[in-house]
Amino acid sequence: MKKVSDILLRIFSVGVLAALMAGALSFVGFVVAFCMGGEAATSLCVWIHKTYFPWVIKFTSVFVGLGLIGMYLSKVKALTVNTKES
Numbered sequence: 001m002k003k004v005s006d007i008l009l010r011i012f013s014v015g016v017l018a019a020l021m022a023g024a025l026s027f028v029g030f031v032v033a034f035c036m037g038g039e040a041a042t043s044l045c046v047w048i049h050k051t052y053f054p055w056v057i058k059f060t061s062v063f064v065g066l067g068l069i070g071m072y073l074s075k076v077k078a079l080t081v082n083t084k085e086s
Helices: 002-036 038-073
Strands: none
Touching: 002 038
């Protein structure tokens, strides 16, 4: 199980990086649309919103799921708060 969880966590980390790049690309798209102005900017923003965002959301959801499965298999408790009581 350790090997499988390591592979899933590695895929998750690559997916997180790709999701960050996808977010940066959408930001650049909106900045370019702002600079262009007019009807072309509107069509670019609509394309980003209607076509690009759904694919990015599906993509990131898959990688988050793989990361959670990898954390579960490796028994990592990343979502818990550790408090030390004296």
